[in-house]
Ligand SMILES: Nc1ncnc2c1ncn2[C@@H]1O[C@H](COP(=O)(O)OP(=O)(O)OP(=O)(O)O)[C@@H](O)[C@H]1O
């Protein structure tokens with residue numbers, strides 16, 4: 001069987017899997033961004049209780065394995081009465097985990113905005129909230145976009161784990177094909193290429209474009 | 222270390238209430254006493270310049286008035302009302318953030334490094350406080366901002382981001398941004414120190430015009446002795462966190478009484 005023939009037979013299955021991988025990736029990214037902004041801001045709160053909650057969250061999700069978290073969300077939470085569909089459990093686990101890393105990026109970027117910006121906003125008598133949303137976060141966004149570029153690729157790669165709770169993503173389909181045909185080189189080789197192409201020719205250019213767009217908005221380009 | 226606040230009036234009354242009054246204000250950073258029981262009044266419409274050696278507390282005075290720093294003891298009054306404190310049941314208590322916001326609206330500040338918002342145009346910088354803080358409509362805010370950009374000679378730069386403006390232009394936008402809020406008190410902290418010599422006059426000319434045209438109270442820290450002498454109603458020489466000597470520019474620059482003032486002025490004049 002040539003590789004072309006292999007693709008002719010199994011290509012559409014892998015294409016379906018790739019679509020699911022992309023959807024899982026996009027949803028996980030949304031979750032990660034929301035979690036990152038929320039917990040990143042909480043980490044900077046004046047209220048020690050709020051700060052503490054965020055610190056515990058970040059510690060737990062960064063300090064334990066994504067796979068274990070995925071299994072917890074899918075297999076253990078139902079024991080406490082919280083049943084999640086495997087599709088939801090998949091992107092949620094990846095998003096919650098990566099969001100913990102993102103929260104540290106958000107916090108670091110906010111703290112990297114020069115003090116003079118905070119002071120100028122205060123001198124204009126802005127409320128804390130407006131100062132954050134209108135003055136600090138837009139500038140923090142420019143600072144944190146390059147490291148987010150790496151994190152977003154981690155999110156893409158992280159979604160491969162959802163195959164282990166039987167979400168029919170690319171990795172899942174490829175493993176099924178491998179079990180059925182023993183064509184490991186072709187099956188996993190294709191997966192390798194697809195993940196690389198997605199990361200290199202879709203995710204990275206989008207993140208770069210976003211960086212350029214934001215730099216222009218800030219008048220730096 | 223609680224201070225007996227009952228010796229301070231709850232608010233200032235009378236014919237000559239100063240626009241700004243520091244009473245017995247002390248500021249420490251750890252063991253370092255930066256301001257030592259400072260008393261200082263600034264009258265309405267007055268232009269007061271603060272000079273003094275590096276580290277004498279000049280910037281700290283402005284920052285406390287702008288509420289960028291808290292004070293350790295004493296009271297600051299603005300427009301007759303306490304800024305650092307508020308009245309509750311006939312007593313002065315530390316001010317709530319709501320109280321501070323209300324009084325702070327009377328004060329504007331320009332910084333040594335401009336601190337314009339880099340993601341907004343010159344016009345956007347001026348409009349931001351008007352729309353977001355004062356709640357003006359975008360049209361009103363734009364109108365008022367353009368008046369001020371025009372006043373500082375930058376109407377045609379309205380759509381430029383700060384990164385495309387020279388230092389002198391950025392500082393003028395910063396002045397327009399602060400003035401647009403219509404403060405009663407303007408604070409200038411070494412607003413020409415970060416500028417190339419050839420553009421300093423762009424900024425000093427704007428400030429010069431404010432002295433004539435407005436009923437604006439101004440407090441300015443500067444190392445430009447010539448400018449201070451020319452436009453101030455009064456000059457304060459700071460030393461070790463207190464006013465060592467103050468008076469009209471003529472008196473202070475030409476007939477300083479205190480030895481430290483003389484030494485400082487000699488050193489500065491030698492350097493130039
Ligand atoms: N956040 C801070 N923490 C610790 N010390 C500080 C802080 N801010 C200021 N100081 C110290 O307080 C003293 C007064 O500082 P200030 O900035 O008011 O001086 P200045 O008169 O404006 O000096 P310069 O002419 O150099 O601007 C200095 O010794 C400074 O090191």
Ligand SMILES: [Mg+2]
Nearest residue numbers: 279280281411
């Ligand atoms: Mg200073």
